[in-house]
Amino acid sequence: MVRGVALDGSVRIIASRITNTLLEIRKRQDASPTSIAALGRLVCAAVMMGWDMKVPNGRLTLQVVCNGPVGGMIADADTQGGVRGYIKNPHVDLPPNEQGKIDVEKAVGDGELIVIKDYGLREPYITRIPLVSGGIAIDIAEYYRISEQVPSAVALGVLVNPKRLIASAGGVIIQLMPEVSESFVSFLEASFARLGSVSRKLDDGMTPEEIVEELLGKDVKPEWLETRKVEFKCTCSRDKVEAMILSLGKEEIERMLSEGRGEVECKFCNTKYVFEREDLRKLLEEVERL
Numbered sequence: 033m034v035r036g037v038a039l040d041g042s043v044r045i046i047a048s049r050i051t052n053t054l055l056e057i058r059k060r061q062d063a064s065p066t067s068i069a070a071l072g073r074l075v076c077a078a079v080m081m082g083w084d085m086k087v088p089n090g091r092l093t094l095q096v097v098c099n100g101p102v103g104g105m106i107a108d109a110d111t112q113g114g115v116r117g118y119i120k121n122p123h124v125d126l127p128p129n130e131q132g133k134i135d136v137e138k139a140v141g142d143g144e145l146i147v148i149k150d151y152g153l154r155e156p157y158i159t160r161i162p163l164v165s166g167g168i169a170i171d172i173a174e175y176y177r178i179s180e181q182v183p184s185a186v187a188l189g190v191l192v193n194p195k196r197l198i199a200s201a202g203g204v205i206i207q208l209m210p211e212v213s214e215s216f217v218s219f220l221e222a223s224f225a226r227l228g229s230v231s232r233k234l235d236d237g238m239t240p241e242e243i244v245e246e247l248l249g250k251d252v253k254p255e256w257l258e259t260r261k262v263e264f265k266c267t268c269s270r271d272k273v274e275a276m277i278l279s280l281g282k283e284e285i286e287r288m289l290s291e292g293r294g295e296v297e298c299k300f301c302n303t304k305y306v307f308e309r310e311d312l313r314k315l316l317e318e319v320e321r322l
Contacts, residue, residue, distance in 0.1 A: 033083060033113060034240055036256040038248055039216070042209040045254055046080045047240035048262060049202040053079075053115065054190065056264040058198060060302050063122040065192040067102055069134040070124075072190035073168035074107040075117040076203040079262050081172075082109030084205075085149065093148040100141025100166065101126070108300070114265030116300040133229075134192060140166035147175055169203070176207065183208045183217070185224050185247075189231030200235040204244060216252075223247045266301035273305045278319050285316045 033048040050072075057075060058068045074094050082092035088111065096105045103120030129135040143163050150156040159179040164170050169188040176184035188203040208217060224247065227233075233243050244254055273296050277285060288294035294307040307315070 033080065033260045033262050034244075034256055035083065035258045035260070036244070036254045038252050038254045039212065042211045043216075043248070043252075043254075044207040044209070045205070045244055046084055047202070047204045047244050048076060048080055049200070049234055049240050050076050050079060050115075050262050051198060051201045051234070053262050053264050054201045055198050057117045060264075060300070061117070061119055061122045063119060064125050065196050066124045066126050066134055066136075066139050067119050067122045068198065069190040069192060070102050070136045070139050070168070071105050071107070071117050071119040072198070072201050073136065073188040073203070074105050075109075075115055076188050076190075076201060077168060077172045077186070077205075078107035078109040078117075079113060079115040080203060080205050081147075082111050082115070083113060083260055085111045085151065087111055087151055089152050091148075091150040093146075093150075095146040095148070096140060096143060096163070096168075097146065098140045098143030098163065098166065100139050100143070102139045104143075105140075108267075110265065110267075113260040113262045115262065116264060116266045118299045134190075136168065137166040140168070142166070145171045145175060147179065172205070185220055187224060187227060187230045189229050189234075191229065191231035191235050200231045202230055202234050202240060204230060204240070204247065206244070206247065219249060220247065223249065264301075266298060266303070268298040268301060268303060270305055274315065277307070277315055278322075282316065282319050285312055285319060288312050289316065 036045045054072045078094045090111045092109045094107045101124045105119045107117045109115040124139050126135045145161050147159045148156050164174045169186040173184045173186045176182045184207045186205050190201040191199040193199040289312045296305045
């Protein structure tokens with residue numbers, strides 16, 4: 033993942049290749065090509081937007097609440113390149129759309145995009161916007177337009193090969209400050225229209241930097257400021273699960289005790305946390321002291 037600027041800082045750029053990270057997420061979610069194509073776009077957007085927060089311990093969460101067959105999705109990223117993802121229905125399998133591509137828009141359907149930015153302050157910033165297309169890229173651009181008043185061009189893609197395996201995945205976010213000329217805005221819009229599939233270009237061997245350079249044109253040279261590794265990173269832990277069980281209260285812990293044991297599985301990484309009778313008794317004693 034790379035970050036840069038162009039035109040004396042009036043153009044802000046983030047571009048990424050997340051293929052290996054998405055392979056790990058697909059394995060943990062046991063996702064079909066359609067489901068991982070939808071979730072992969074959301075994950076790609078989240079990890080770039082999280083890095084762009086520029087605070088050490090912040091978090092960025094993107095949630096899609098929708099009526100399409102995927103049922104809903106969440107991508108959760110830190111500000112250092114770590115990201116995880118969850119899809120409610122990982123086994124959606126739809127026919128290709130009219131362009132012969134995976135029909136992410138139909139898989140997602142109508143709904144809303146929820147953007148949660150946690151800067152480590154008392155309350156996170158939460159924005160809700162209606163989904164524009166369900167294809168995710170346009171929806172992210174719409175979020176920037178409405179919530180942050182920043183014109184943004186967004187391209188996100190996941191390429192699944194004929195063997196139904198992830199071949200490549202990545203994306204680009206280019207943001208324009210007010211001083212950018214109308215002529216460059218028009219040029220960039222045309223460049224994105226010509227771009228085609230960002231994941232196809234990655235699969236053809238182009239780097240994220242080269243894709244951005246193609247979009248900006250030969251007369252605009254980006255200045256690359258920073259690179260960051262993208263990786264799957266889940267934040268679950270036994271301590272957090274214990275805190276969650278405590279929050280359920282005495283009656284729920286007693287119910288778990290009556291069943292002999294308790295088991296909690298993380299929806300993001302599938303890690304199972306098992307609580308035997310002795311563990312539950314200790315939690316019950318603790319909740320009774322609260």
